[in-house]
Every structure is written in structure tokens, then in C-alpha cells.
Amino acid sequence: MNFTTEQIKALAPKEAAFKAGQKLASGSWVESHKSNRAIWGAIKGSGKNPYLVQVDIKNLAYKCSCPSRQFPCKHALGLLLLYVNTPTVFTETAEPDYVLEWLEKREARSQKSEKEERELTEDEKQKRFEAKEKRQDDRMKLVNAGLAELKVWLKDLIQLGILELPNRKPAYFETMIKRMVDAKMPGLAGWIRALKELNYKNQNTWQEDALSIISKLYLLVRSGEKLNELDENEKLNIQSLLGWTFNQKDMLQDKNLVSQKDQWLVLGETKEEQDDLKIQRFWLFGLESKRDAIIIHFESQYSNASIQFPIVKGSVIEAELVFYPATSPHRAFIKKQKEIFQKLPKPLELLPSWESYRQLKIQELKLNPWSNNRSNIIAQVKVIKEGNNLIVVDKDTAFKTIDKSFFGDSRSSLLMLTNNEEVNLSFVDMPNGIFPLGILHDNQYISF
């Protein structure tokens, strides 16, 4: 695969790691070799022996013999940068034992998880199921109590009117947030926190925003009350929204979950920091399935959790995604990744208009009324400036406004790249407008 320097920069865990990698890219590599699936090299470090660095370029992964806890370490980044800047220094040779062993282990590991799945006996499965059922029952008792309490809280709120909300003390919200956490419904706690943190100084928006949150919250409470009457998929959807967590290992063994093999175009990436938590969101779009997916990666300063399969925005990855349970699956993780491409292998069928997107959205909302932040690609739109706003106009002159959170360099790039021409634009549908992610032109995708 051909990487770009920008993409390698995006892979670095920290800016400093990338800079150190850059230095090493022009540093003293004792050797640098390549095969059709990997690159590897040796570089002098502070240890007695040179560090052995290897990168799986087909199914992006790294390994280095250095003691660094950063992942990828500066040596792996350095090797990748060397590969991008001066590919001629890499000689094509047979993979040495240490590379071969690592690649084979990786291959075996991915097959092993599938094997494990088969090795579970019916009895074991039953035991697991029963234990799970018991845990669920215990939890449901807490949940029902919590839902009842929240329902009363919401009713009180609407009885007195939300005009009082800006004058409420933080404790008013915090007590209920803590109560929801105790009732094992962190999802609901999150909604109440959002209600607490609304910008009540903005008279134009807070009322609409508060009503939107309250309506979603109330629907969730009412759905939670009727959890046992819902079908399995709807139940999982509600549980997920209430705050049930799903273990990826368990999910891999759950055959009822939706998984999708496809070539996925990585539309874009957004980063957000909440307190000490870094949240990375990758927006993907299946070329065959036309399915959109979001991969969310959390990292705190205490956990150096690296993403299992590094995702490079703007690239196409051939992978199998497993979706988290939902009536309209959206959030996913990568089960298996095979290949990375820089270009789209074939033209993609795109949304023809905003109206077609609306139809799609209606279907979506029918399945999951809480569905939000869905991504897609619309064909032949123009981006134009209307006052201080940017709008995206389709061929039928229907338009949507671009969200105000889309600003700075990305906004400048959008203006520059569209040049009043019709473009194929990928976007995320946000509550206050659309958030552009990139442009698709001649099977080449450029992300902002």
C-alpha cells in the first residue's frame, strides 16, 4: 500500500512520536527490506543491539523490539516514513525468520478466534446463556427502579415548565445523574448531563435543544419500561441506549449480531476530548453494502489503548465489521482486516438528492428513533456561501446548511476544493446541520 506522510502522521499516538519518527526516517538504518506484505529494518538505538522493526503493510500492524510503550513507536513510524520518502532504499528479499514468525502468528491469531467460536460446546453455551440471563435479571431490577425515578423527574420538570431550567442549581441534575449511574444506566446519565451542560445563555437555541433531549429521554424511559415486550433486536437497541456495554470478545461469538464483509471507505475522522477521555470517531462507508458505520475509539491518559487495526482516513480497507446490537446497526468494530487501498476500486453509487437522503432517514428513524450522526455521500452538490453560512445545494436546488462546528482549515479546504463546481460530498448528519467529511472525485477520495 502507498501511504502518505499525512496518513502516517495520523497514525502517530502523539505529535512527539511522529517528530521522533521523522528524525529516524533520515537516521542510521542498518538495513531496510521489503516483501509484498511487509517492510522491516534494523536501526541503532540506545541498546546494545539494533532494534528490529517490522510493519505489516497489507493489514497494517507494527512490531518493534524497542522497550517503548507507545504504539506505534517512533521506530515503526520512522520505518514507514522512510518507506514513503525513499522507497528505493528498501531491497526486496525473503522475509527473515523473525518477520515470518510474526506474520504467521498474526494470521494464526485471527484464525484462532474463529476456531474458538467453533470449539464451544452446546452445554457451555447454555451455561453462559443462563449466567448472562441471571445477570440481566439482577440488572433489570435496578434499571426498572431507575426508570421509574427518572420518569417522575421528567414529569415534574414538564409540570413546572422548562423555563425554570436555566435557574436550576447543578445539584438538581447531578443527583439524577448519580442515580442513573447507580441504576446501571450510564446512557441515561449522559443525556441528563447533556441537559445540564446546555448553553442556557444562548436564548435562541437552548429551548429547542432541551426539548430535543427531553423527548429522546422520555421515549427511552417509556421504551425501557416495555423492554420485555420488545423483540430481541429492539431490546438490545434500547439496552445499548440505556447504557449496557457489549464486550467485543462476546460479540465476536454472538452469531446473531450483524457483521459485514466489505470494502470500507474511511470517510473521515473526528477527535474530541471529554475531561480526561480522548474520543476518536472514524466514519466508514461500505462500497458494496452502502452501509455506513462508525468506529469509536476511547483513550484515557491512564490507558494507552491502541486501536487494534489502525485506520487511515481517506483509504479503503477490505475488512469485516461487527456491528453493535441495534435495530439499525451503526457502531461497529473491525473483526478482520485484509487489505488497504488508496483508491476506490470502482465507481460508487451515490445519493442523488437531499430528498432521497430524507427517505433513507425516515426508514432509519422508523427502525431507530434515536438514530443520529449517520454518514453518507451525496452526488453533484454545490457548496455556496449564504451570508455567514455555507450551504450544500443539490441538483434540485434543495439545500442543507453546514454545521457551525465545521470551521477553520477544514472549512477553507472545502471552499477551495469545491470551487463552485458540482462535487460528490460525504457528510455526517448532525442535529444542527451537516458536517462535511470529504470529497469523492474520479474514484479518489479526499478527506478534510
Added chain:
Amino acid sequence: MRAKEHIKEITLLGTEKRTVNPELLPEAIQRSLHKVTIEDEADKALTTLVLYYFYNQGGIIAKRLDKTINITPIQEQNPYVNNAMVQALQRLFIVENIMAQDTLLQIWIAKAITENTIITPALCVPYFKAISKFSLAFKKQAKSTFGLRGEWLIEQDDNFKNLRFTENEETDIWAFGKKDQRESFIVGLLETNPMKALTIIENAWNNENARDKLWILKLLKQHINNGYKPFLETLYNQTFAYKEKETKTDRASRELVAGCLLLLENSELHKHTMAQFKTYLVKSKGGLLSKVFDHNAPLFQIPENPDNFFTNSNMLKSYGINAHETEAANFKTNQLYCFSKLVASIPFKAWIQLLQTDYKKTVSFLLTNQQFIRTLKGTPEPILLEALIELATSTKDTNTISSILPHCKNYDQIKRLLTLLSPTNWESVLLQNKDWLASSDILTTCPFGKREQWSLGFSEAVLESIKKNLDKNNAVYDYHLAKPCIQFLNTKALNVLVSINGKIEVQTTKYNSWQKHIYQPLSEGLLIRQQIEQA
């Protein structure tokens, strides 16, 4: 709309004050509401809110533009930079050394301008951000690489408003800018369009304070041009003409104006002065001096006592020279001090004509003649050397510079002259003084243009010299060495750099210092320059 207002009213004021009236809601919501079991009024309001919210979510049809879009895509007239240039720029943006980044970007822009190419749309944003920090003159130069799309973006996007050039930009900078901005602007203009610079200076002259006028006159003297004569003569005869009671600044200004006029061979002051000088010519009487000069060449003799010309009063009134300055104490007589001041402003050609000889001999006369030598702590020193360096700085005459340089012993004087040399002379002078090669102070005097590079031999000598210093000091202490080397080192010298790198023992203080200050920035910079060259 009616439904929205109704729901808002209920939720804002509360169900204690307002209750749900289904008739005000859309039919679909009414039907759904009818199917739901309602617990109480609050439940009814909340359920209505839920139904209305989700009804709206799916039901909103995108608005339509009530006008036709009459915007046509912008068609570029110049080609985009090629792929290799794009790659070089991408690589350049992530160069760690900021000084190197600036230097390389200037090289990149110079190449793009030469080839009449423009920036690709995908790189416009980081490119504009990088250019924004440069001087106005440079930004204007780079403007040709923006392309029509780029210029359109600059107009649209306030992030790049400092790349918008208005008609009054120049006069605004000159009128309201900070001193460094003003200097960078006017020096750029004095070098490229002297008459335009003069017009700007003249128009704002009356608004300048006395100190700034003095500063502007210094700049004019350093970039003297025949076209300035009328302006300077007005200043000489009117503004700064001698007055009984005048300020020190006015006197200093007259000295600078007179100096400027003396540099102009067609000015009245120059002609008058040279006519006066002719009266000091004497015939050689043989002996040592006659061996130096041609047989019949005349000699120049400064009077030992004040005469009609070399009087303090004449010098002050005509040339603004104050013979009572503390500096004058370094000279044997006031006449010699005044003469040294005049030497700094009389072009060498005039001396050659006056003394009827050549450059070398004239320099030799002015620097070695006994009357122009003083002895300081037992060491003979030429008293006119500083004046000749000042003259060389104003006239930028390479012959004068080459003739003076061998007489210079002082490091600062050498640096001032090196900047004025031609590239070839500069290299050969430095190669004769190899100790200078590992000094960033000396290397930054490089007179090469933006896209020129040192010869391979010179580049190798610089690297060897740096290595020699490294061996001696066990570390690189001159942290600014990388900048001139990145800009001018011959790209073919990369092999020498790599070879030196291989010879240094790793994981030592010496190695780390070399890596940090020399090898990494240089190898990175040279690779990018190679890429730009080959693009």
C-alpha cells in the same frame, strides 16, 4: 407552525398552566396520541412532545433555494505545480526545524514562480498559512503562485485576510507600520523599484519625525541612485541647510544628505568637492612612493593646518561634519578626521580619476600612505579603513571590496564586506580562510540568490570544516549552522554528509550533538531540495 408554538408554550410554562389541545396538532400526531394510554397531563405533554419531535425529524423536507446559482467554476490560467513539487511541499510542511522550513519554502516558491506554476487546491490551506508569516514583499512575490482559485479563497476566507493586497497596502505600511515592517518594505522597494520607493518617501516626508528622517536618509545612502538627486538637493539646500541654531539631528541629517550627494558624481556638491581636492594634489618626488605609483602620478596631501576648505566651519556648513565629535580624537588633526568622513562618500572611480591610477594602487595609497596611518599600542592602523568599508557598503562596488578585504583584520568588518562580494569571490575568499567555514555568522553573509547553491567543492569544504570543529569541541556549539547550509549546500554533497555521519561513533555526546544540529536538519533539507530541483 401552530403545533410547534402550542407544544413550546406547554413545555415552557408547564402543564400546571397549559394543557395539551390535540386539535392544534397535526392529524398523524392526533391519531398516534389517541392510541397511547395516557397516565396524566404531564405524561400527555411529554408523549405529545416525543411524537412531535420524531414526526418533525422525518418530516422536514430540505428547503429550496429561491434563486438560481449563477456561480461558475473558476478556470485556472496557469498549470498546477507537478506531483514532485506537491510531494516536496507536503514533506516540507512537517519539517521540524522552523528555520529550515522557512528557507525551504522560499526555495520552493522561487521554483514555482520561475516555472509559472500555481499551488494545487488540496494544498492551498497549509500553503497560505505558511506564507502568511512572511514579509509583505515576499507575500506579494508569492501571489503569482496562488492561482485564481487561491485568490478567490483568500477573498472568501477571513483566516487569510493578511494575504489580501489592497491598492493602499504599501502606503498604509509606510504610514502606519512598525519600524521593522517599514524597513523591510522600503528596502525591498529601494532594491527593486527605487523611483517608486522615492515617491512613497517623498509623499510621507513631512509627516516623519526627525529621527525617522535620519533613518530614511541612511537607507537612501545605502541604496543610492541618481534619480534621488533632485530630492536630496532640495533637502541639502533648504530643509537641512545650515542654521545658526540647529539640532544635532538636523546636523546629522545634513551630513547624510551631503554624503548621498557626494556619492552622485553629477551633483554640484560632488563636483565642487572634487575641484577642491585637486588643489591638494602634489607631484611625486621619487623614493618609496614613486615605486608604488606610476612615474608621473600625482599625490594627495592633506594640509597639516586648517585652510580655506578644511576648516571646522566649512566642514560643518557644507558637509554637516562636526569636528568636535569624540571620534575625532582618534585622528591626528581635524582635517584628517573630516577627510575620513568625506572618503566614506566619494566613489572610488572619482579617486582613481583624481589620482590618475588604478583601484589597487588607490586603495594602497589610502590605506598605507604614512599620513593615513596611526599607531595604536605599537601597531600601525589605517585610519581610512572604516570610511572605505562604509563607501563599499554604499556603492557595492566589487572592485573596491576585493581591494579592501585583504587589509581587514576585524571580524565584523570582514562580515560586512563579505555580504557585498560576488558569489565566486565569496567562495574563494572563504576557502582561503578555512577557519571561517564552520561559522554561521560568516556563512550567512552568503551573497547567493534564493535558488543558487554553493559549488560542490565549497560545500564539501564546509562539511569537513564543521566535522573538524566537532572533533575539536566534541559537540556543535554553533546552533545556527544548519540554516545557511540547508539553503545553500550543494545537494550533491549529501553523500559527503552521509559519509561523515557514518564515521562518528554512535550514542556519544558528539554524535547526538551532530545529529541534532547538523545531520538531521541537513539531510532532511537536502532531500527536499533535491526533490524540488528534480521536480
